[in-house]
Amino acid sequence: xxxxxxxxxxxxxxxxxxxxxxxxxxxxxxxxxxxxxxxxxxxxxxxxxxxxxxxxxxxxxxxxxxxxxxxxxxxxxxxxxxxxxxxxxxxxxxxxxxxxxxxxxxxxxxxxxxxxxxxxxxxxxxxxxxxxxxxxxxxxxxxxxxxxxxxxxxxxxxxxxxxxxxxxxxxxxxxxxxxxxxxxxxxxxxxxxxxxxxxxxxxxxxxxxxxxxxxxxxxxxxxxxxxxxxxxxxxxxxxxxxxxxxxxxxxxxxxxxxxxxxxxxxxxxxxxxxxxxxxxxxxxxxxxxxxxxxxxxxxxxxxxxxxxxxxxxxxxxxxxxxxxxxxxxxxxxx
Amino acid sequence: xxxxxxxxxxxxxxxxxxxxxxxxxxxxxxxxxxxxxxxxxxxxxxxxxxxxxxxxxxxxxxxxxxxxxxxxxxxxxxxxxxxxxxxxxxxxxxxxxxxxxxxxxxxxxxxxxxxxxxxxxxxxxxxxxxxxxxxxxxxxxxxxxxxxxxxxxxxxxxxxxxxxxxxxxxxxxxxxxxxxxxxxxxxxxxxxxxxxxxxxxxxxxxxxxxxxxxxxxxxxxxxxxxxxxxxxxxxxxxxxxxxxxxxxxxxxxxxxxxxxxxxxxxxxxxxxxxxxxxxxxxxxxxxxxxxxxxxxxxxxxxxxxxxxxxxxxxxxxxxxxxxxxxxxxxxxxx
DNA sequence: ACAGGCTTTGCATACGCTTGCAAGCTGAGG
DNA sequence: CCTCAGCTTGCAAGCGTATGCAAAGCCTGT
Numbered sequence: 001x002x003x004x005x006x007x008x009x010x011x012x013x014x015x016x017x018x019x020x021x022x023x024x025x026x027x028x029x030x031x032x033x034x035x036x037x038x039x040x041x042x043x044x045x046x047x048x049x050x051x052x053x054x055x056x057x058x059x060x061x062x063x064x065x066x067x068x069x070x071x072x073x074x075x076x077x078x079x080x081x082x083x084x085x086x087x088x089x090x091x092x093x094x095x096x097x098x099x100x101x102x103x104x105x106x107x108x109x110x111x112x113x114x115x116x117x118x119x120x121x122x123x124x125x126x127x128x129x130x131x132x133x134x135x136x137x138x139x140x141x142x143x144x145x146x147x148x149x150x151x152x153x154x155x156x157x158x159x160x161x162x163x164x165x166x167x168x169x170x171x172x173x174x175x176x177x178x179x180x181x182x183x184x185x186x187x188x189x190x191x192x193x194x195x196x197x198x199x200x201x202x203x204x205x206x207x208x209x210x211x212x213x214x215x216x217x218x219x220x221x222x223x224x225x226x227x228x229x230x231x232x233x234x235x236x237x238x239x240x241x242x243x244x245x246x247x248x249x250x251x252x253x254x255x256x257x258x259x260x261x262x263x264x265x266x267x268x269x270x271x272x273x274x275x276x277x278x279x280x281x282x283x284x285x286x287x288x289x290x291x292x293x294x295x296x297x298x299x300x301x302x303x304x305x306x307x308x309x310x311x312x313x314x315x316x317x318x319x320x321x322x323x324x325x326x327x328x329x330x331x332x333x334x
Numbered sequence: 335x336x337x338x339x340x341x342x343x344x345x346x347x348x349x350x351x352x353x354x355x356x357x358x359x360x361x362x363x364x365x366x367x368x369x370x371x372x373x374x375x376x377x378x379x380x381x382x383x384x385x386x387x388x389x390x391x392x393x394x395x396x397x398x399x400x401x402x403x404x405x406x407x408x409x410x411x412x413x414x415x416x417x418x419x420x421x422x423x424x425x426x427x428x429x430x431x432x433x434x435x436x437x438x439x440x441x442x443x444x445x446x447x448x449x450x451x452x453x454x455x456x457x458x459x460x461x462x463x464x465x466x467x468x469x470x471x472x473x474x475x476x477x478x479x480x481x482x483x484x485x486x487x488x489x490x491x492x493x494x495x496x497x498x499x500x501x502x503x504x505x506x507x508x509x510x511x512x513x514x515x516x517x518x519x520x521x522x523x524x525x526x527x528x529x530x531x532x533x534x535x536x537x538x539x540x541x542x543x544x545x546x547x548x549x550x551x552x553x554x555x556x557x558x559x560x561x562x563x564x565x566x567x568x569x570x571x572x573x574x575x576x577x578x579x580x581x582x583x584x585x586x587x588x589x590x591x592x593x594x595x596x597x598x599x600x601x602x603x604x605x606x607x608x609x610x611x612x613x614x615x616x617x618x619x620x621x622x623x624x625x626x627x628x629x630x631x632x633x634x635x636x637x638x639x640x641x642x643x644x645x646x647x648x649x650x651x652x653x654x655x656x657x658x659x660x661x662x663x664x665x666x667x668x
Numbered sequence: 669a670c671a672g673g674c675t676t677t678g679c680a681t682a683c684g685c686t687t688g689c690a691a692g693c694t695g696a697g698g
Numbered sequence: 699c700c701t702c703a704g705c706t707t708g709c710a711a712g713c714g715t716a717t718g719c720a721a722a723g724c725c726t727g728t
Contacts, residue, residue: 059717063388086432
C-alpha cells in the first residue's frame with residue numbers, strides 16, 4: 001500500500017492528542033488513562049502505525065537487540081541453540097542480530113558491527129575468536145555471555161554443559177563395556193569445552209587404571225575428525241573405543257571406522273560423542289552421546305544476560321547445566 | 335573500560351573540527367579532504383569511536399538490516415542457507431535480524447517486529463505463514479524475497495531450486511533402476527516447493543508409463559515423515575522406491591524402512607531426497623538426492639534483494655538456480 | 669466550600685547522526 | 699589583479715521517539 005510509515009505525530013493529530021500521549025499509549029505502565037489509550041489505539045490501527053524501534057533505541061539507548069555470534073552451523077548443535085535462543089529472547093522482547101564469524105573477516109569486523117549497532121548484549125557461540133571478542137565487548141561495557149564455552153577472563157558470564165562430568169561418564173561407560181584402549185578426538189586445543197571433556201574422560205579412565213590409548217585433534221570439523229580417525233586407526237594397536245569431543249566429529253569418525261576401514265561398530269570399536277544432536281538419534285547413526293539440553297541452556301543464557309542489563313552490578317555467573325548419558329548402538333549392541 | 339560510547343561530537347571536539355566533518359570522514363565518497371579525514375580518524379581511534387548505526391538509520395531511513403524469517407532449523411538445509419545468507423549480506427554491508435516464526439506466535443507478531451525495526455528487506459525461508467507474511471510486507475512497501483518457495487502473489491521475488499526438473503530426474507533415476515512402484519512423501523500440501531517436486535516426479539514416472547504407487551504427507555518434519563513411511567509400507571503391495579520432498583524426511587523414511595521394517599535399502603526399496611544436505615553424504619546415510627546449491631542461491635537472493643533497494647522500480651524476478659542429481663547408496667548399491 | 673494530594677496531559681528538549689545550503693578557500697584563465 | 703568555478707568546511711535543521719517538568723483536573727476529607 002503505502003511506502004511510508006505513519007509516525008506518532010500523525011497518529012496524534014488524527015486522535016486529537018499530543019505526540020507524548022501516543023508514545024505513552026505504546027509504553028506499558030506509562031501514565032495514561034484508559035480512555036485516552038483506547039482513542040490512540042484506534043487512530044493507530046487506522047493508520048497502521050508501529051512505533052519506530054530505531055528512534056526509540058536512539059533515545060532510550062537500548063536497542064533490545066542481542067548480538068549472537070556463531071560459526072560453523074554445520075554442527076547441528078548450533079541450529080538447535082539458535083532456535084532456542086531466538087525463542088527465549090523473543091519471549092523477553094529482544095531480537096537477534098546474527099553474525100557469523102568466519103575467520104576470514106576476523107574478530108575486528110565482527111566487533112565493529114556489534115558496537116555500531118549498539119547491541120544490548122552479546123552471546124558468543126563461536127569457538128574461534130570468542131575469547132578475544134569477549135574481552136573486547138567487556139572493554140566496551142557490553143554484557144557478554146559465552147555459550148558452551150568458558151574463559152578465565154573475569155567479567156564474562158557463561159553457560160555450559162557438564163563437560164567434565166560428561167567426559168567421565170563416557171569413560172566409565174567404555175570401561176564397563178570392557179574396553180581397554182580408549183582414544184580421544186579433541187575439538188580445538190585451546191577450547192575450554194574440549195579440554196574439560198578430555199579431562200573428565202581421562203579421570204574416568206584413570207579410575208579403572210587406564211590411560212589414553214590415542215589422541216588426535218579434529219578441530220570440531222567433519223573433515224578434521226575423519227582424518228584424525230584415520231590416524232588413530234593407523235596405529236599398531238588401534239583403539240577399541242573412541243570418544244569424540246562432539247557428535248559432529250563422532251559421526252565423521254563413524255563413517256571412517258565403518259566404511260573406510262570396514263570395522264564393526266560397536267563390535268570392533270565403540271564410539272561416543274557429545275551434545276546428543278538430532279542425527280545421533282537417527283537409527284542409522286545411533287550414536288551414544290552425552291546430552292546437552294540446548295533449550296534449557298538457551299533459557300538460562302537469555303535469563304542471565306537480560307538480567308545483567310537491568311542490574312549491571314549483578315555478579316557475573318558461570319552456569320553449568322546438567323546433562324545425561326544416552327546410550328545407543330554405537331557403543332552397545334541392542 | 336568505559337561504559338559509554340564516544341559520539342561524533344566528542345571526536346569533533348578532540349580533532350578541532352565540526353561534527354559534520356566527523357560524519358563525512360566516516361561516509362565513503364563524502365566531500366572531505368584527505369588530511370582532514372586523517373585527522374578525524376586519528377581522533378576517532380584515540381576515543382574508540384564507532385558511528386552509531388541506530389542514529390544513522392533514523393536519519394537515512396535505511397537500517398541496513400535484513401529480516402530473515404526461518405523456522406524448523408532442524409532441517410539441515412536451513413543452517414547452510416543461514417550461513418550463506420549471512421556471508422553474502424555481510425559482504426554487502428547488511429546485517430541479519432533473525433526471526434524464528436514458530437507458529438505459536440503467528441505471523442502477526444513476526445510482522446510487527448519486522449516493521450518496528452524498519453528492516454530494509456525481508457527474506458522468508460519459512461514454509462508456514464510465508465505467503466501471508468509476504469503479502470503483508472509488500473503492503474508495507476518492504477522488498478520481500480521468498481527463499482526456496484514461490485507464490486502466485488505479484489511483486490514478490492523468489493529464489494528456488496529446480497524443483498520440477500529435480501523431481502523428474504529422480505523419477506527417471508528410479509525408472510532406470512527398474513523400479514515400478516514409486517511413492518512420494520510430500521512436504522506441506524500448499525507449499526509450492528513440494529508441489530513442483532511432485533509434479534516433476536509424476537511427469538518422470540509418466541514418461542515410463544507409470545503412475546504414483548503411493549502418496550503421503552510428511553509436513554517436512556522428521557516424525558511426520560516417519561509416520562508417512564509406515565503408512566506407505568502398510569499397503570498390500572508396498573512401494574519399491576520412495577521419493578521424499580526433502581532430505582530431512584528421506585532420512586526419517588530411511589530409519590523406518592531399515593530399522594522398523596527390516597527392509598534393505600536399496601535392495602528392497604530405493605530412497606531419494608532433495609537438497610543434498612550434509613548428512614546425505616555421510617557414509618551411513620548415503621542418500622541419493624537432488625542437490626540445491628545453498629551458497630549460490632543465497633548469493634542470488636542477497637544480490638536481488640539489495641538491488642531492489644536501490645531501484646525500487648526494478649522488475650521483481652523469480653530466479654531458479656540449477657542443481658544436479660547426486661546418486662548414492664540409498665538407491666544404487668556401490 | 670476548600671485545601672492538598674494524586675493522576676493525567678501537553679510542552680519542549682534531547683538522543684547522535686546526515687545533509688542541504690552558504691561561506692570560505694584555492695587556483696586557473698583572462 | 700580580478701573573476702569564476704570547484705573543492706572543502708561549518709551551520710543548522712531535522713529524523714521519530716521518550717521523558718522531566720509544570721499545568722490542569724479530579725477526588726477525598728474536613
